[in-house]
Amino acid sequence: MAFVVLSFLAYSICLKLGEYMLVCLMHWRLDAKEKARYASLDCWCRSAIPFCDTLIIWRGNSLPNGFGRCAVCPTTSLINHSCSPNGFLNWDDKRRHMTVHVMRPIKKGDEITVRYVNVNLKAEDRQLELRHKHRFTCTCPACSATKEALQASDKRRERIGLLTDGAARRILSLRTDISMKEIEELLTLLDEEYGDPSYKGDVCMEAHAVKLKEGGDKVAARTWAAKGYKLMLLTKGASSREVQLAKHASSQ
Numbered sequence: 001m002a003f004v005v006l007s008f009l010a011y012s013i014c015l016k017l018g019e020y021m022l023v024c025l026m027h028w029r030l031d032a033k034e035k036a037r038y039a040s041l042d043c044w045c046r047s048a049i050p051f052c053d054t055l056i057i058w059r060g061n062s063l064p065n066g067f068g069r070c071a072v073c074p075t076t077s078l079i080n081h082s083c084s085p086n087g088f089l090n091w092d093d094k095r096r097h098m099t100v101h102v103m104r105p106i107k108k109g110d111e112i113t114v115r116y117v118n119v120n121l122k123a124e125d126r127q128l129e130l131r132h133k134h135r136f137t138c139t140c141p142a143c144s145a146t147k148e149a150l151q152a153s154d155k156r157r158e159r160i161g162l163l164t165d166g167a168a169r170r171i172l173s174l175r176t177d178i179s180m181k182e183i184e185e186l187l188t189l190l191d192e193e194y195g196d197p198s199y200k201g202d203v204c205m206e207a208h209a210v211k212l213k214e215g216g217d218k219v220a221a222r223t224w225a226a227k228g229y230k231l232m233l234l235t236k237g238a239s240s241r242e243v244q245l246a247k248h249a250s251s252q
């Protein structure tokens with residue numbers, strides 16, 4: 001047992017060291033202008049130790065860009081966090097850049113925000129993670145609500161988390177045992193907590209899978225897929241693989 005734990009620990013350390021060496025190498029290859037832009041990004045602790053700032057900036061600003069990969073994107077790294085974000089980041093693999101999508105209409109001059117952590121956690125847990133990973137205390141509208149509103153929001157988010165975590169498990173095990181009742185509950189909760197259209201596109205695609213499984217109601221399945229496609233197109237953009245799959249499903 002101890003051997004397995006030690007091997008796993010050694011493997012994790014090697015992986016992290018490899019990542020940091022790669023980051024330093026990539027940074028070294030940047031030209032002076034790119035280096036200056038990189039250095040201007042948020043860094044919670046500046047130091048004179050070589051490569052220290054490079055790695056701290058990497059830790060605080062890198063974003064996932066495709067399966068198992070991360071990148072620092074100088075413009076999108078300027079976007080702040082909110083626990084009820086109006087924006088969503090997506091990596092466009094074809095054009096090789098990050099795209100920002102707004103999930104609901106925003107007024108001119110309003111700030112675009114995205115999520116840095118799982119927003120379906122309770123406020124206390126979100127704050128813990130934000131302080132630990134990003135070293136700030138969130139004061140977004142969701143976190144600064146009254147005690148009663150915060151409790152109601154925590155309850156809703158916990159339930160949303162439970163229902164959507166179930167979705168991830170179902171996808172992994174290739175099962176679609178969520179009921180239409182749960183899907184409708186999830187859509188209502190998402191509306192109440194985040195507003196339209198928020199994260200409802202993925203849920204509509206779940207409904208599409210359920211309808212296909214439940215006796216193969218193709219018309220209803222297609223209607224859900226069309227709804228999912230419309231919502232996901234808005235929040236993830238046409239280049240997203242999920243959006244393309246939703247488009248395909250809506251025409252089947």
Ligand SMILES: C[S@@+](CC[C@H](N)C(=O)[O-])C[C@H]1O[C@@H](n2cnc3c(N)ncnc32)[C@H](O)[C@@H]1O
Pocket residue numbers: 041042044060061077078079080081082134135136137138139140
């Ligand atoms: C990726 S940077 C975002 C851009 C940064 N605000 C800037 O001006 O360069 C992440 C850092 O921004 C700050 N930040 C992001 N969202 C915040 C929020 N909701 N409240 C306070 N600080 C926030 C934190 O210092 C965090 O470590």
